[in-house]
Amino acid sequence: MLRLHDTATAQVCPLALRQPGAVSLYVCGPTVYDAPHLGHGRFALVFDVLRRYLIASGLEVTYVSNITDVDDKVIERAHTEGVEPAVLARRYEEVWWTAMDALGVLRPDHVPHATAYVARMVELIAELVARGVAYETPDGVYLSTEAVPGYGLLAHQPLDTLRAGARVETVEAKRSPLDFVLWKKAKPGEPTWPSPWGPGRPGWHTECVVMSLDLLGEGFDVHGGAIDLIFPHHENERAQAVALGRDFAHHWVHNGWVTVAGEKMSKSLGNFTSLDDLLARSDPRAYRLLVVRAHYRSPIEVTPETIRQAESGLARLDELARRFGLADLLATGGPVTSVTGAGEDDLDQAAVARFVERMDDDLDTPAALSGIFELAREANAAADAGHDQPAARAARTAAHLAAVLGLSLRGAQPTVEDPEVLDLMARRDVARAERRFADADALRAELVERGWVVEDAAEGTRVRRP
RNA sequence: GGCGGCGUGGCCGAGUGGUUUAGGCAGGGGCCUGCAAAGCCCCGUACGGCGGUUCGAUUCCGCCCGCCGCCUCCA
Numbered sequence: 260m261l262r263l264h265d266t267a268t269a270q271v272c273p274l275a276l277r278q279p280g281a282v283s284l285y286v287c288g289p290t291v292y293d294a295p296h297l298g299h300g301r302f303a304l305v306f307d308v309l310r311r312y313l314i315a316s317g318l319e320v321t322y323v324s325n326i327t328d329v330d331d332k333v334i335e336r337a338h339t340e341g342v343e344p345a346v347l348a349r350r351y352e353e354v355w356w357t358a359m360d361a362l363g364v365l366r367p368d369h370v371p372h373a374t375a376y377v378a379r380m381v382e383l384i385a386e387l388v389a390r391g392v393a394y395e396t397p398d399g400v401y402l403s404t405e406a407v408p409g410y411g412l413l414a415h416q417p418l419d420t421l422r423a424g425a426r427v428e429t430v431e432a433k434r435s436p437l438d439f440v441l442w443k444k445a446k447p448g449e450p451t452w453p454s455p456w457g458p459g460r461p462g463w464h465t466e467c468v469v470m471s472l473d474l475l476g477e478g479f480d481v482h483g484g485a486i487d488l489i490f491p492h493h494e495n496e497r498a499q500a501v502a503l504g505r506d507f508a509h510h511w512v513h514n515g516w517v518t519v520a521g522e523k524m525s526k527s528l529g530n531f532t533s534l535d536d537l538l539a540r541s542d543p544r545a546y547r548l549l550v551v552r553a554h555y556r557s558p559i560e561v562t563p564e565t566i567r568q569a570e571s572g573l574a575r576l577d578e579l580a581r582r583f584g585l586a587d588l589l590a591t592g593g594p595v596t597s598v599t600g601a602g603e604d605d606l607d608q609a610a611v612a613r614f615v616e617r618m619d620d621d622l623d624t625p626a627a628l629s630g631i632f633e634l635a636r637e638a639n640a641a642a643d644a645g646h647d648q649p650a651a652r653a654a655r656t657a658a659h660l661a662a663v664l665g666l667s668l669r670g671a672q673p674t675v676e677d678p679e680v681l682d683l684m685a686r687r688d689v690a691r692a693e694r695r696f697a698d699a700d701a702l703r704a705e706l707v708e709r710g711w712v713v714e715d716a717a718e719g720t721r722v723r724r725p
Numbered sequence: 726g727g728c729g730g731c732g733u734g735g736c737c738g739a740g741u742g743g744u745u746u747a748g749g750c751a752g753g754g755g756c757c758u759g760c761a762a763a764g765c766c767c768c769g770u771a772c773g774g775c776g777g778u779u780c781g782a783u784u785c786c787g788c789c790c791g792c793c794g795c796c797u798c799c800a
Contacts, residue, residue: 269729289800298800331798414796420727421796463798485800492799515730516794552749553738558731558793565737568750575749578763625739629748639764643757696759703761714762723762 261316261619263481264556266413266489266511271621274510277478281319284310285471285508287484287492288370290327291351292336295358295534297517297546297561302485304550305514307364308664309483312618315598315663323474324367325467326352329374329460334449344450345374358534361543363592363665371470373461377452379469380461383499384441384454392502393441395456396432400442405435407498413511414490421490439495441465464495471496472505482508486556489513516558532561544666545569551624551664572632574725576661579635580670582642583654595663607656610634614660624664631657673723680709684720691715 261274276282286306289299306324313320327333328348337344359366384400387393392406404410411418422436440462445451451458471479484493493511500507519532537546546561549569553559580586598615600606610630617626634657641650658668675681687702703713711722 287800290798296800300800302800414728416728416796487795487799490795491797514800517800518793548749549737556730557738560737562737564750568737571751572749575763582764623739625749626747629739632748636765640766643765691759694759700760712762715758716763721762 261313262621263510263512264621266493266513269415274480276318277480277509280317281321282313282481283321283475283479284313284323284481284483285467285475285479286322286324286367286482287467287488288324288326288367289355290330290332291348291355292330292332293351294354297519297532297534297537298485299355300358300362300534300537300546301517301550301559302483302514303359303364304362304547304665305555306483306512307362308547308551308555308624309481309512309622310365311594311663311665312598312622314594314596316615317597321369321475322365322367323369323371323471325371325373325470326355327373327463327466328352329377329450330463338448348374354535358538361538362547363543363667365594365665369474371466371474373466373470376466376469376473377461379473380465381442381452381454383465383469383503384461387441387499387502390502394434397444398432399440399444399459399462400456401433401438402441402495402498402502403434404437404439404498407502409501410437410498411494413494413497416490439464439491441499464492465499467492468496468499468507471508472500478506479508481510481512483512483514486513486515514555518558518560519562537561537566541566542570542573545573547664547666548573548628551666552628554625555622573666576631576635576657576666577669579638579654580658580668581672583638583651583658584670585654585658585668586670592665592667594665595659598660598663600659605652605655606659607634607652610653610656611660614663627660627664631660634660672721675722677709680706680711680722684722687713688719691720 262271263274264271274282284306286302289295306322310320310322326348329344333344333348337347340347342350356366384393387402388395388400393400393402411421414421418437441464442454442456442461443459444456445458445460449460451460471482482493482496489511497507545566546569549559549561549565552569552572559565599608599611610633614627614630617623617630620626634653638650638653638657641647641653658670661668675684683702683706687699687706690696690699690702706713706720706722710724712725714721714723
């Protein structure tokens, strides 16, 4: 059984399921006001790997991830660009899904949008007011954090220190600096919805409570997101559920930062890096490999150098798939439904067991990945020694386990259509057959110049991209 | 200031109280090859510093140094 770090207890503990055989996950999705950056890519990949692994473990997974399509930033950006907030949100949501598809991230089972849940958020807020834990001010409705038992559970910090750091609000009506806004009363030029407190819009922290409980029900299994969401976002979500007496998430999972040159990547630091840029400049699978080769709670350093290293590793695995003709049995990108495979003899079950053991240990993907590379070496070594059966089994196992992580290896030969290249290849074969090696080398140089790596295979000259 | 994390060989990045090595990338040597490429084999005796616990610590404890994050919208 999978053991996972839980932010609430700060310990690695078995993932206890509400319902045996089924897992419910809620992962905080993006606010769609801009194109996604590397950090968005990481959290999406981390939870995609978790989800895929749970599926491969034989569990029925329900994965919910929201789109925040109304928020200060959306409104602000929409004004800047002179479009309706809804138009802007839709535009960036499309950009989001394009990037997710490129990364091979599975679409969530449910994608709730904040704007579709406003009426239910109003109901929830009204209930909080009725219970006396929320109060109205001239500009909105706030939750009284002091009325919530255990507030600060996720933050792991004494309340007074949180209080000391709380932002200076212009709203003097707030009873405590830690209290947070549930409903924002309308300001001119903003999208609004009706409510008992007049027209306005919901605060950020309410949507996830309403949507997760609606789609997954009380006491759902896992609530995830990046580490920065712990406080205040997840703390505040939890506070609302607790205040209502509803059982909320049982397990909190948070992934670490992406750093650039050792520092947190962020717009304010000016080292912001667009996910689209990365995907355009490198094999999208390289980012998955980079993410998976570090533990999900560790920071990862994304630089041209680390990306290049990941691409080299990927090339090694692709070469394996090519050597063993694995193109046809590689994942289509969909989830692998059984980590042990369909026919047990197909795979090296001892290696699978090691993989499972490592993954079960708080998703130790770096160790799991090292096992895949070891299988690659074993497969090549066995094949070099003429032991075809064990070699093929090791190679299949490597590709299969990579697919469990969502990494599809490319076993297909690149199809060369350029007649010039085909001609150079053919002429080189003739030259080599006639042992005119100087000519053959000159032809190889020409192919290299065109950006190909040239290899001599049994069937003759073979080319691939570096 | 409060809270927390980290510091591993050229780079990335796991892990462990000692008796066997993470793994990848890069580099060196060898095998293979007409030469290469790919692949395989071999190679670096790494764990921030100072003490302590211990028969023995990179791994436990303390202190110090350095780096980073959170406490505020943020993936």
